Amino acid sequence: MRTLKVNLGEKSYNILIEKGIIKQVGQYVKANKTVVITDNNVNHYYGEQVISTIDGNVKKLVLPAGEETKSLDSLKYVYNFLLDFKITRDDLIIALGGGVIGDLSGFAAATVLRGVRYIQIPTSLLAQVDSSIGGKVAVNSDYGKNLIGAFYQPKLVLIDPDCLATLDKRFFSDGMAEVIKYGCIYDKDLFDIVEAGCIDEKIDEIIERCCNIKRQVVEKDEFDTGERMLLNFGHTIGHAVENHYNYQKYSHGEAVAIGMYNICVLGEKMGITAPGTADRVKQVLIKYNLPFRLDIGMEKLSDAIALDKKSQGENINLILLKDIGSAIRKKDRRTLL
Structure with missing residues (x-):
């Protein structure tokens, strides 16, 4: 055990x-x-x-x-x-x-x-x-x-x-979006394991690694006012996508996958995310049958994003990657999205 x-x-x-x-x-x-x-x-x-x-x-x-x-x-x-x-x-x-x-x-x-x-x-x-x-x-x-x-x-x-x-294959992929998230924000070695496709034989280890990351973050920031916000990587756009489609078109993990890729694209444009990161994330999403394209304009998501729990006044706390395994929180105006 x-x-x-x-x-x-x-x-x-x-x-x-x-x-x-x-x-x-x-x-x-x-x-x-x-x-x-x-x-x-x-x-x-x-x-x-x-x-x-x-x-x-x-x-x-x-x-x-x-x-x-x-x-x-x-x-x-x-x-x-x-x-x-x-x-x-x-x-x-x-x-x-x-x-x-x-x-x-x-x-x-x-x-x-x-x-x-x-x-x-x-x-x-x-x-x-x-x-x-x-x-x-x-x-x-x-x-x-x-x-x-x-x-x-x-x-x-x-x-x-x-x-x-x-578990249905679609919903296994759904969960893989959260595993990929943990690799992106905290654990490059975990991302490498997922990227290599070494899932079945290492599933117990993968679950434990993700739980251990979550445990450590919650111990430091139980009420989501600081470091715990990093766990919402991909979720600002993802939640807005889910809400736009009335939770019918995409599962939670699928929507988060779309959010992770598109926030990486934005991070590269801002000069914060290392070049090539978005493509690497995209390729691993494809490997696990997860979507990455945002098929609606960002302006249609603006109302849902404005209600995001990471919003503060006219600003939102964006969760961006510096590189695989390293994430930061950047306060920025919602108009940037």
Whole structure:
């Protein structure tokens, strides 16, 4: 078992990475009542398997798969389910699924009864390497992605790489966008591994490396006011693209891929990003069947970008690469985009 600890004082928790750990979830559950929140795709493979390991009073809530579920309407439905079950602060919520389920369940846990404990069990690559760690929980609004949310740390993260075997190829690629991001901003060696295509035999190591980067950044900047903003490389444009298409055309990772390439192009034009970086990023995106072209004008994304959480007045904190493995935060006017 690979074990990492997120050191946040009283809010510290472990990240456990082990093949087959999803069959042992009950060992980590101590609660009178447990609610497992999942989606219909994940439930087909793991819902009953997880519930069968848990003692006590257990209920399962199965939601539709997809970004549309990460909404205020779904949140209200989750609240009602939890309150009807008469859940208390001593009970437990388990988020079993990808980033949508993790974000929605985590925000419900953060706000119902002013806070109920929760565990993240991420089943997608994107959630395993990124969204399940760090306590960012949220739902989308009509105005953009993740604009209604909180910082609320889980009590534990259980990662089973075997879950990736049931992941659709498109959504494996979706998660690779976040892996590529970590290589771009912090870990040149990781980027080299991905660029060389050495994924299958090194997937446990890749997950651990990404989690370890996220852990270290969150420990330094839990509330996203400084260094943690670097983790949003590609996300300013990416979130705007997702919102423009009403979360229908591109998955989150696909939109971030578009954002990463295009912000590298901008960085090269500004003389900040080393020449040739954008092309290198483009080639690795192509390798993992990820898009890179921005098929709409930047002016059509301006309203969504203006609401980006990294905006400050008329300025936005741009996350730019100096080179592969090295990123900076540059405050600039939004008109530059």
